[in-house]
Amino acid sequence: MRIKEGNKEKDILQAAVKVFAEYGYHNAKISKIAELANVATGSVYVYFKNKKDVLLRIFEDLWEVLYKEAKKSVSSKSLTPDQKMDKLIDVLFDVFSVNPSLAIVFVNEQNHLILSEEGKFQIFYDKFLDLGEIILREGIKAKQFSSQLDRIIFRVYIFGAIRNLLHRWAQDPDQISLEKIRHNVKHITKFGISIK
């Protein structure tokens, strides 16, 4: 009897992230992914139902991590709303900073995926944003954050901002330091651009 080596699946996923990032999902060829993973074209279909399934697995894994980490920061008892918001921002930066290609895939394909894969990913996304909203609500109650803001709008706003920054950063990681971006995001989010 023979046993699957068991890391081919991971190889394929990693290769797929790179190829999807470089060409975009629709222009990415399975054969190219296989090549990068040092695997035959057909092998991809041993581990995945089809091309879309590869993308789905990438997003499932990603959202799982994002949500788990985000939840941790929100439920921490010892932090102020203010600190929680910082931590939530950190989650995104931490996950993507180790893998720029993943950031690109995330930004570029998330919408298309929601478009075609109604449900599943919209839910992940919403649940994540819910966490941000919870923090905002806490902060408002604690009189730390302005109650002027519509919470739904705020969460879409901040997430879009970060997404766009990650994307820009991922295209050329050496141009702007991620630390600087992270710092600026926290500052703008809290204080805006005006002088107090």
Added chain:
Amino acid sequence: MRIKEGNKEKDILQAAVKVFAEYGYHNAKISKIAELANVATGSVYVYFKNKKDVLLRIFEDLWEVLYKEAKKSVSSKSLTPDQKMDKLIDVLFDVFSVNPSLAIVFVNEQNHLILSEEGKFQIFYDKFLDLGEIILREGIKAKQFSSQLDRIIFRVYIFGAIRNLLHRWAQDPDQISLEKIRHNVKHITKFGISIK
């Protein structure tokens, strides 16, 4: 002799925006666009070189308007930096508010387009953001805006935020009023979420 009716091209473009928005560029079929435009499939190729050309025309037209309008607000002599920033934000909202589908296409396909069509659209995009940066610089000089911020980061931040909001709004225009969004964006941008 016969003369082109001259509005078929516009019909096709309008239909394309709808179809691209609904299915995404890659899943959009030329035959569907033609159907929606009340035109034969082949007619699309009378007016456009190929499928990508249709998308390019949409973006060319769009960026032209965006940039022209943005430039107007920036160069207005009678406005403070603060007011100019508001106006720049208005430009985006005004253009897309009349056409939610266009907002969706813009958000979803812009990155892919930049990926494949190196140059042209990156330049449009950058020039637009440059305008935002100019306003920020003016504001800093006038001591209205904080000098703490990295201008490059700021412009990517704010643009991403607005893009994401427009996208969310376009998916369901009746859920959140665009006026409310616009108001909130201006507020968060200037003051952040903290109580002063």
Added chain:
DNA sequence: TTCAAAAATGAACCGTGATTCAAAAATAAA
């Protein structure tokens, strides 16, 4: 009313690349 030239048509063509599958290779138990 013709006629010529341009516009419009849509069925057929064709390239691409995802997917399949029969054969080969690898493995471990006998």
Added chain:
DNA sequence: TTTATTTTTGAATCACGGTTCATTTTTGAA
């Protein structure tokens, strides 16, 4: 070593939909 079983392979298949083009329709001038 042999054998049975599972994994891997990659060339062949096949569907899809973008694109083409011979034909038809429309138009306006003669």
